[in-house]
Amino acid sequence: MEYAEARNKFIQSWGALGSQWGINKTMAQIHALLMISEQPLSMEDIMEELQISRGNASMNLRGLMDWGLVYKEFKAGERREYFSAEKNVEDMAVKIARERSKREIKPALRILKEVSGIKENNPEAQQFVKQTGELYAFMEKADNVLDKVTRQKDTLLSKFLMKFLR
Amino acid sequence: MEYAEARNKFIQSWGALGSQWGINKTMAQIHALLMISEQPLSMEDIMEELQISRGNASMNLRGLMDWGLVYKEFKAGERREYFSAEKNVEDMAVKIARERSKREIKPALRILKEVSGIKENNPEAQQFVKQTGELYAFMEKADNVLDKVTRQKDTLLSKFLMKFLR
DNA sequence: AGTTTCTTTCAATATTTTTTGAAAGTTTAG
DNA sequence: CTAAACTTTCAAAAAATATTGAAAGAAACT
Numbered sequence: 473m474e475y476a477e478a479r480n481k482f483i484q485s486w487g488a489l490g491s492q493w494g495i496n497k498t499m500a501q502i503h504a505l506l507m508i509s510e511q512p513l514s515m516e517d518i519m520e521e522l523q524i525s526r527g528n529a530s531m532n533l534r535g536l537m538d539w540g541l542v543y544k545e546f547k548a549g550e551r552r553e554y555f556s557a558e559k560n561v562e563d564m565a566v567k568i569a570r571e572r573s574k575r576e577i578k579p580a581l582r583i584l585k586e587v588s589g590i591k592e593n594n595p596e597a598q599q600f601v602k603q604t605g606e607l608y609a610f611m612e613k614a615d616n617v618l619d620k621v622t623r624q625k626d627t628l629l630s631k632f633l634m635k636f637l638r
Numbered sequence: 639m640e641y642a643e644a645r646n647k648f649i650q651s652w653g654a655l656g657s658q659w660g661i662n663k664t665m666a667q668i669h670a671l672l673m674i675s676e677q678p679l680s681m682e683d684i685m686e687e688l689q690i691s692r693g694n695a696s697m698n699l700r701g702l703m704d705w706g707l708v709y710k711e712f713k714a715g716e717r718r719e720y721f722s723a724e725k726n727v728e729d730m731a732v733k734i735a736r737e738r739s740k741r742e743i744k745p746a747l748r749i750l751k752e753v754s755g756i757k758e759n760n761p762e763a764q765q766f767v768k769q770t771g772e773l774y775a776f777m778e779k780a781d782n783v784l785d786k787v788t789r790q791k792d793t794l795l796s797k798f799l800m801k802f803l804r
Numbered sequence: 805a806g807t808t809t810c811t812t813t814c815a816a817t818a819t820t821t822t823t824t825g826a827a828a829g830t831t832t833a834g
Numbered sequence: 835c836t837a838a839a840c841t842t843t844c845a846a847a848a849a850a851t852a853t854t855g856a857a858a859g860a861a862a863c864t
Contacts, residue, residue, distance in 0.1 A: 475763040478753040485749040494660025561776040583651040587644040597641040610727040
């Protein structure tokens with residue numbers, strides 16, 4: 473396989489994998505494209521490479537910046553904006569983990585705390601409180617571990633994990 | 639908040655959170671419903687409770703069984719099938735982690751291994767190989783940790799993590 | 805065998821999500 | 835200030851995904 477083919481395969485596959493996930497195909501493709509390009513790319517470059525509209529490029533770049541995975545860059549004397557991706561894989565993982573916690577775990581915890589807190593003593597309600605309470609407890613613990621791991625690379629926990637990660 | 643209200647809120651919210659995720663709303667709702675019901679439920683019960691069609695119920699129950707999160711149960715002398723959810727939260731988490739690894743991580747690893755393995759020495763290709771190679775290495779390590787954690791609750795790693803999880 | 809009871813499948817339909825492209829907005833230059 | 839160069843927004847269109855319901859399947863009973 474030659475470079476051009478591999479590059480294309482990576483961008484296309486990343487898009488498809490993204491959908492499998494819950495990430496919009498174009499967003500995943502833009503991310504893939506920026507991750508592998510040394511130079512920052514303009515919106516024009518991205519539209520051209522991925523054959524997408526200006527609106528689509530603009531909105532998905534905004535989305536990627538909200539995740540903290542893509543930055544705007546300004547070239548001296550140029551009006552046009554350029555974009556580049558966070559390339560350090562560990563930093564990427566930390567950003568994704570933090571954002572997922574904020575968007576997906578925290579809202580679930582809010583609901584679980586609320587509904588598991590009801591005071592009622594018929595057997596049905598008791599099973600309900602037990603199950604939602606256990607869900608709450610587990611998710612909170614998992615979220616805490618994630619937080620500790622991402623907060624700094626040099627906690628005891630992270631050092632220990634790093635040994636396994638090598 | 640009384641029980642009926644909390645129960646309803648949980649089912650509806652779990653559905654909405656599921657969509658946020660990448661899980662079909664109905665599937666998440668069925669899962670929520672089964673998690674909190676002591677008794678196994680029939681397809682009829684589920685259709686009634688969630689106001690959905692038979693086909694929808696059937697397909698999403700199949701999906702949940704594929705994840706290993708829901709089981710079929712047979713009541714003695716009854717022809718009708720009943721369904722119940724895995725209620726142990728840790729077992730649930732293990733099943734979800736395993737399935738996600740199989741469906742989402744493994745296919746990504748396959749692609750990354752393939753594209754990062756090209757032999758070419760122009761500078762563009764080198765940056766490509768470096769970046770996809772780093773992605774591959776990180777994801778493989780993360781997948782290994784996940785595997786070790788889920789494989790048994792009593793490895794050194796898991797014991798250590800459990801302390802943090804309390 | 806036929807009948808009843810229940811489940812699965814799948815083409816048609818409905819809903820949701822994504823994408824487009826042109827208008828409106830913004831910023832810099834002259 | 836106006837024009838030029840660029841970005842964002844958003845209503846309409848397209849594409850993808852989920853849902854329905856009726857027909858086909860399957861299993862148990864008579």
